[in-house]
Amino acid sequence: MVRIQEEKINVQEILDSVIVPEAGGVDVFIGTTRNHSQGKNVLALSYEAYVPMALELMRGIEKELHQRWNIHKVSIVHRIGDVPVTEASVVIAVSADHRAEAFAACRYAIDTLKKDVPIWKKEHFENGEIWAENAESKFAVNQSRIIKTSAEEKKNGLLD
Amino acid sequence: MVRIQEEKINVQEILDSVIVPEAGGVDVFIGTTRNHSQGKNVLALSYEAYVPMALELMRGIEKELHQRWNIHKVSIVHRIGDVPVTEASVVIAVSADHRAEAFAACRYAIDTLKKDVPIWKKEHFENGEIWAENAESKFAVNQSRIIKTSAEEKKNGLLD
Amino acid sequence: MKICVKFFASAREAVGESDVTVDLHENATANDVLDFFSSRFEAMKQIRPYVRVAVNQSYVLNEHVLNDGDEVAIIPPVSGG
Amino acid sequence: MKICVKFFASAREAVGESDVTVDLHENATANDVLDFFSSRFEAMKQIRPYVRVAVNQSYVLNEHVLNDGDEVAIIPPVSGG
Numbered sequence: 001m002v003r004i005q006e007e008k009i010n011v012q013e014i015l016d017s018v019i020v021p022e023a024g025g026v027d028v029f030i031g032t033t034r035n036h037s038q039g040k041n042v043l044a045l046s047y048e049a050y051v052p053m054a055l056e057l058m059r060g061i062e063k064e065l066h067q068r069w070n071i072h073k074v075s076i077v078h079r080i081g082d083v084p085v086t087e088a089s090v091v092i093a094v095s096a097d098h099r100a101e102a103f104a105a106c107r108y109a110i111d112t113l114k115k116d117v118p119i120w121k122k123e124h125f126e127n128g129e130i131w132a133e134n135a136e137s138k139f140a141v142n143q144s145r146i147i148k149t150s151a152e153e154k155k156n157g158l159l160d
Numbered sequence: 161m162v163r164i165q166e167e168k169i170n171v172q173e174i175l176d177s178v179i180v181p182e183a184g185g186v187d188v189f190i191g192t193t194r195n196h197s198q199g200k201n202v203l204a205l206s207y208e209a210y211v212p213m214a215l216e217l218m219r220g221i222e223k224e225l226h227q228r229w230n231i232h233k234v235s236i237v238h239r240i241g242d243v244p245v246t247e248a249s250v251v252i253a254v255s256a257d258h259r260a261e262a263f264a265a266c267r268y269a270i271d272t273l274k275k276d277v278p279i280w281k282k283e284h285f286e287n288g289e290i291w292a293e294n295a296e297s298k299f300a301v302n303q304s305r306i307i308k309t310s311a312e313e314k315k316n317g318l319l320d
Numbered sequence: 321m322k323i324c325v326k327f328f329a330s331a332r333e334a335v336g337e338s339d340v341t342v343d344l345h346e347n348a349t350a351n352d353v354l355d356f357f358s359s360r361f362e363a364m365k366q367i368r369p370y371v372r373v374a375v376n377q378s379y380v381l382n383e384h385v386l387n388d389g390d391e392v393a394i395i396p397p398v399s400g401g
Numbered sequence: 402m403k404i405c406v407k408f409f410a411s412a413r414e415a416v417g418e419s420d421v422t423v424d425l426h427e428n429a430t431a432n433d434v435l436d437f438f439s440s441r442f443e444a445m446k447q448i449r450p451y452v453r454v455a456v457n458q459s460y461v462l463n464e465h466v467l468n469d470g471d472e473v474a475i476i477p478p479v480s481g482g
Contacts, residue, residue: 011172021195021245027266028188029259031401035181047400050328050393053377054400078400085181090401099189099270106187107263110401118374118393119400120329131330132399138370191482207481210409210474213458214481238481250482270482278455278474279481280410291411293478298451 001075002058004051009079009088018073023095027102029110031090033083037132040125047080047089050118054078057117061109069105071096076109078119111136161235162218164211169239169248178233183255187262189270191250193243197292200285207240207249210278217277221269229265231256236269238279271296321346321388325353331371331394334363344386350375351382353392371396402427402469406434412452412475415444425467431456432463434473452477
């Protein structure tokens with residue numbers, strides 16, 4: 001199950017969506033909003049998403065998890081709009097026969113989500129606000145810039 | 161928080177027990193009872209524990225997690241008595257600033273629990289019942305037997 | 321050809337709009353869209369090295385050639401999770 | 402000396418009791434407790450190679466020397482989780 005919602009995330013519901021009688025374990029990652037960022041107090045947080053593309057990429061992560069690991073079910077739910085401190089912004093649950101696969105797949109899912117899925121968090125401080133940027137995402141931009149550079153060099157006959 | 165209980169485990173309650181405003185992520189492992197074991201249908205499952213020792217070892221795991229990883233809070237809850245298929249027998253939750261530490265600590269906790277904590281599961285099949293044995297636990301017995309053998313050899317003057 | 325461009329987060333604030341339809345020459349690329357807005361908005365020029373471009377909801381390289389009716393999105397570094 | 406021995410899971414079923422108090426000689430070890438019950442219960446003899454012994458709720462080696470009033474537990478391979 002893949003979903004983007006404005007409502008508070010119900011973890012039990014997401015857990016129920018991945019538990020099957022054949023599975024022996026579920027790993028769940030819950031991202032919660034923190035009260036500090038870069039040494040400053042965060043007063044409020046809000047998320048926005050490019051919803052259709054974000055859902056498409058989340059479905060892609062779900063599919064990739066099934067291809068790479070022997071798992072039963074995957075759910076990825078992200079909240080948008082205002083998310084109070086301590087509440088969940090994202091919940092990812094993976095059920096599997098063997099816990100090693102549940103842990104590995106869940107970890108891969110959150111890593112990939114943070115790198116690629118078009119969702120943005122705005123942090124509101126006492127003296128202003130800022131769009132947060134995941135380190136993973138900035139790295140991804142650099143990667144595509146490297147690819148671009150090679151492509152340009154190829155076009156310019158520098159590589160073949 | 162460390163607890164052994166007969167009641168159904170409320171995952172949200174355990175999650176609430178580890179979420180702090182400073183934490184950015186929580187990893188939760190949920191062990192659920194499976195409807196099959198060694199190729200046979202499991203009709204029912206029940207757990208028993210050596211409760212005071214189990215709680216002592218669970219508190220030990222909690223302490224070890226704090227020593228080894230930079231984490232905020234740990235909760236380990238195990239259910240005993242009858243646990244219907246698909247319901248949680250164990251829930252372990254770890255909150256941390258960085259998800260890598262939450263994942264690693266949570267994984268270590270469930271691995272250690274399955275190896276050492278004196279809790280037993282009886283599986284009821286159509287034609288009988290059996291005390292399950294975690295592979296990790298059998299390996300631990302072998303380890304202590306090896307230690308014992310060295311100690312005996314030392315006592316017997318074979319080693320020094 | 322008509323290209324619908326969507327802006328998110330810091331990119332939306334840079335141009336002051338969520339959706340803008342631009343008229344571009346045939347064979348225009350994602351790069352041309354970035355040029356178009358960077359030349360008009362200083363804030364867009366500043367974040368340009370850090371944005372990725374998606375066409376019809378897939379990431380593309382900046383050399384990607386656009387087609388009439390494409391939905392182009394300007395994606396600043398994401399911060400979901 | 403009096404030693405209270407607790408049995409769990411397959412060990413409990415092997416001896417048919419949860420708690421048994423035995424009278425052992427001074428300096429008796431965990432091993433002596435295992436000997437005592439293995440010689441009386443065939444099922445206990447069979448699982449003996451796989452059990453661990455805890456004294457006052459800590460695992461010990463079989464050579465561990467017991468003291469009067471110790472709580473000894475016979476721990477078959479665990480299956481929690």
